Amino acid sequence: MTTNSTQSAKKILLNAFDMNSVGHINHGLWTHPRDESHRFNELSYWTDLAQTLETGLFDGLFIADITGVYDVYQNNIDLTLKESIQLPSHDPSTMVSAMAAVTQHLGFGITVNLSYESPYQFARRFASLDHLTHGRIGWNIVTGYLDSAERLIGHKGLKDHDLRYEQAEEFLELCYKFWEGSWENDAIQKDKTNRIFSDPKKVHQIQHQGKFYQSQGVFQVAPSIQRTPVLYQAGASPRGLAFATQHAEAMFIGADHPAKIKLQVEKIRKLAQEQGRDPHAIKLFVGISVVTAETDQLAQEKLAEYSRYASPEAGLAHFSSSIGLDLAQFGDDEAIPYKQTNSIASVNNKFKDQKITRNDLKAQHLLGGRYPLFIGSGASVAEQLIDFLDETGIDGFNLTRTVTPESHQDFIRLVIPELQQRGRYKTAYDSGSLRHKLFQQGNLLPAQHPVQQFRC
Template identity: 60%
Template sequence: MAKQILLNAFNMNCIGHINHGLWTHPRDTSTQYKTLDYWTSLARLLERGLFDGLFIADIVGTYDIYGQSLDLTLKESIQLPVNDPLLLVSAMAAVTRHLGFGLTANLTYEAPYLFARRLSTLDHLSNGRVGWNIVTGYLDSAARAMGLTQQPEHDRRYDQADEYLQVLYKLLEGSWADDAVVADRQQRVYARPEKVRKVDHQGEFYKVDGYHLCEPSPQRTPVLFQAGSSQRGLAFAGNHAECVFISGQDKAATRAQVDKVRAAAQAAGRDPQAVKVFMGITVIVAATEQQAQAKHAEYLHHASAEAGVAHFAASTGIDFAAYALDEPIAFSQGNAIQSATRQLQENAWTRRRLLQQHALGGRYVTLVGAPEQVAEELIAWIDETGLDGFNLTRTVTPESFEDFIDLVIPQLQQRGRYKTAYAEGTLREKLFQADHPHLPADHPGSAYRFTSTPAPTGALHHA
């Protein structure tokens, strides 16, 4: 049976997310991001389209590399201002039944003890529809704002992240037994004391001596997303990630990246096919190819290529504004996103080439065409690369999601490559067609589940 495509809407609690400048389009509503109606309407729309989830990106810090200022960032609203993503979930969960929510949170600045409570609370309120996109941060502006001089070194951030996950597993999986809560009114026992265990973690980065504040939520640990593609990031993903988000430019390179993700999971003793790999993609579709091309041209008129390059500058730590249009950009190994700097290292980039690449305000693969053309190309990406699905970016909001749902989804369904109804259960059960809502047995987090013996204390596999 052909693989069915998984699909997340890719968004952020801000105006300019990936395809910058399109907030100026007269039909775009992204300036309403501060209102609940903006988000609840989006959630209803995505559930109508049977989307698996709404993947909400986030950033801590500001993009101050390009031109060594915030001027363009503020003028074009390049992920600034940006509001908290987790606070959106309760409202959207209340107006939907099936839609999942992938939430980005930077563990460098979130104490694990309190963050575990926030995750459990949202998993309860959504009835098990929450995922966490694990990020460690890459902006020195965030570090300075949080009282540090600069970000910790790249690989060191992943060492801290490994221990952070150990603490979360101990809290979410090991502090309360499945049958701890009995809610017995007659015996006046809500929770059985012998079924609730204190977490005692004394590590290099974290020290926790206390009980998880929440009773077990439907999934216990939310579905774990991650996007690192460096050698250290892949080792982290192999240990922890259930879903991995990659950025691809061509099918051959994407296939190689998918293979690396699966190899990392296998090296960690997990089923490599159990990890779902998503790629970011932009789609501009209309009833005919000619109309789609016209829409693309219209969007290009409003997009800001310079804002896209400014965003990319923050990802690399290189001030592209300091270079003349055709001056070769010098590669430098910094402490930012290694996959972004690797692109510069492997290609002869100039600012002119970057502006051309970011013509639509972002650098993701963009498909433009009639519904059947887009559907066939999406299927080709899945079949030729081993991908499991896509994070669909927005261009003009909510028009781009509406177009995809009304025009592309039916084409995928006709080809048997997209579901026609939601399955029941939690987000994890839906994504993995699992028969239970918890981490699978081969995931290292499952070893921390409450048993008659204490949870493990050893380090996770780092190879």
């Protein structure tokens, strides 16, 4: 383990990474006899999960989402349906109030594709959720990458990648105006004697005439604890990075090797600084999978057991839609060519840099997903995670589920105490909003953030 005194003091941040569906990242494991992900449409499934995560002092439950279906592989959705590759999937925001009601501290990062939302209705929904959760809401900003989504919504086709980010800039600007610019902090009076609930002089109309959106009027929701939800983003293209380093408070990054992740971390910190922000004002997370047991040998045996139920091919089908290329058309040992698409640039670009075959991808998808896999006893996994974090300079991890609910239970029982013993994970929650827990700087976005120009 590293002996660097600065890094050794950094506490690991931890989100559970999930989706309101059966198959999320590690595909095929729904067939495991102990897996309960088929219960995703039951509210108790989610309230139990939230309570479990809070016992492990998780910072948040990050909930992914897509609009559309994965129909690129074999040019149909047969495998997607058979293996439940994020289909069916339900709206991620619908169960958050219930999970918040049975927890006190757990944050909730909700993915919403702004391409198919009205800024006003979206801003109202999230401000309402921030009230109901006492300031525990975050928004993962995505712009969409599936042609199937465009057809579902009734659009003619996917907008150009960079144009989607231009629209995202204006969408976010208008949301800032709603959240930060319509109501002054002390507009709510609740003065029964003088019959003044809200002071009219402290509530202001929004006026917005833009390229993509127009809005005029008063925002219906008074200021919530955070006003603007914690902002998450995962852009890795040049345009996506420019957007994220200007606005995001947390980013999700991915790469095959720690050395590549370290370069990405350094690039993000530098870009944030060039935008006038503190380079450490963005918390950086990497998605991971973990298989742990009482000993290293038992963990390997558990991995072998899980792998018998996983579906690497389902992982390829998911991956095909991520890059916009039907991987079924290539032989197992055939190099997959790079092809520019409107899909996820950061995932697609790896085919520029290296020779990759279907067999390579299947090996990466041992458990049906492509995230870095950590295997071993609680102590062994703790050491691996600490070394990974210290080597790359990231701030934390998004832990995907494998067999649910036991994978989270195993991690909490075996890995968390080892991280705590090494002084690398909190032993109690701090008080306050999700933003304050993450940054220790209050409930609101800081003055250095571009939101400042929209505040009343």
